[in-house]
Amino acid sequence: MKDTLNYLFTGSRLTKAEAHQMLVRIAEGQFSDSEIASFLTVFRMRQITGEELAGFRQALLELCVAIDLSEYNTIDVVGTGGDGKDTFNISTLSTFLLAGAGYKVAKHGNYGSSSVSGSSNMFEYFGYQFNNKQDKLKREVEDAGICFLHAPLFHPAMKSVGSVRKALKVKTLFNMMGPIINPSFPKNQLVGVYDLDVMDLYHQVFRESGQNYIIVNSLDGYDEISLTGDARFVSNLTEDNLSPADFGFAPVPPEELYGGETVEAAAKIFKNVLEGAGTEAQQNVVISNTALGIQCIHPEKSLADCVAEASESLKSKRALGAFRKLMELNV
Template sequence: MKKTLDYLFEGNSLSQLQAEEVLTRIGEGQYSEAEIASFLTVYRMRPIKAEEMTGFRQALLNLCVAVDLSDYNSIDVVGTGGDGKNTFNISTLSCFIIAGAGYKVTKHGNYGLSSVSGASNMFEYFGYHFSNDTDKLRRELDEAGICFFHAPLFHPAMKHVGPVRRALKVRTLFNLMGPLINPASPKNQLVGVSNLTIMDLYDQVFQESMQNYLIVYSLDGYDEVSLTGPTQYISNQEKAVLSPDDFGLSKHDPIELSGGKSVDDAAKIFLNVLEGKGTLAQQEVGIANAALGIKCMYPERSLADCVAEASESLRGGKALKVFRKLIAGH
């Protein structure tokens, strides 16, 4: 590590292979907490290069508890967090809308970092039992169309950096890694990012994979389609800016997307929307994100058709049916 740190402190960046090697050693517990903290500090001082991020991603995928669901054409919808907006669980809601529309969703998530309630908080609140048992996950995909990977069960290597992250109390490169290390490596991924620099970084990393991907950033700072203004997106097909009008949906006030002050508040909002009792803003933001998820899987479809499918899933009660089926299995 001393050699690596000296190299980095001189202003150099790591090759993909070097990045993979150093993160593998971190994940195997070969370095002290002080060494890990010094390493992470480098990436608070300068941006991560795409080759470095690709290497870090490969190391964590190599070390994870992998789940082979490659026979499914599935999608994950996830945000990087860090936008400081404290929205309700929009990505998780959109996953149920996509599953309700008949597609397979392999959702990867964790407890909330930048918001009151993360995906794991939602699933846990409603009684979902976290597991890394492939048979259980496969059964949920077959029966409900969705399963959930609680990140700590699939990334045991992260236990070596957990104490360092808690001690530092600042965002580190690991905050950016979550959306890149889904243990099932789904064929499709819709990812929300909190700024244009991360969008460009993710685009370069995803170009090296075989996935369909679509990366979104709302230009007023949200790591998802917020419908509070224009949203930029980039995929392996195209790059565009979409307004709420492009979705055929309304523009909404940011205050309407609040996730509340507790997991209880967030869960109440989440269930209300699924049960058709959410506000127009809450419904439409879920529909917009789900529509882009469907478009990520099938780029040839028009956005209007994707919005119509997502709307029918939520407003026709299909997303709620999926949710009840998944939770009833527990």
């Protein structure tokens, strides 16, 4: 570690292989907390490179508790967090609309880091039992169209840095890892990022993965389609800007996306949207993100058709049906 730190302190970068090796050695407990903290601090002082991120990702995926859902054409919808916008659980709601529309979802997530309620907070609140059992997760995908992968159960390697991250109290490179280390290796992924620099990094990583992917950033700082203004996206096929009008919706005031100050408040919004009692702005934002997820799976479909499909899933209550079925399987 001393040699690596001295190398990095000169401004040098790690190759993908070197980054991979370092993370494996950290996971194996070869270094002290002080050494790990010094290593993580390097990537607060400068931007991580695409090659370094790819190496760290490869190591964590090799070390994870892998789940085989390869027989399904699954999708994950996830945001990086860290945008400081305190929105309601838009990405998580979108996964139920996808399931309601007949798609198979393998949602990867964790407790909220920058907001009150992350996806794990929401699933836990409604009674979902976190597990990493292949048979149970497959049954959920088959019967409800969706399963949830609570990150700590699938990434034991992260335990080796848990105390350091807690002590540092700042974002580290591991905050960037969550959206790109789904242990079920989904064939499709919609990822929201909080700025264009992170979008570029993820694009470098994903284009080597063989997945269908769309990475999106609302240009006013949201890590999803917010409808508060224009958004930028890049995929394995193309890149462009999107406006609210492209989805057929009017712009949304930012205050309409607020998720509340407690998990209970966020859960109330979550249930209201699924039951058709959400505000028009809340419903439109969830529909827009779902539509982009559908287009990730089926790039040949027009955005208008994807919006119609997502809207039908919500308004027909099929999305609510997928939610209720998943929770029934966890009684």
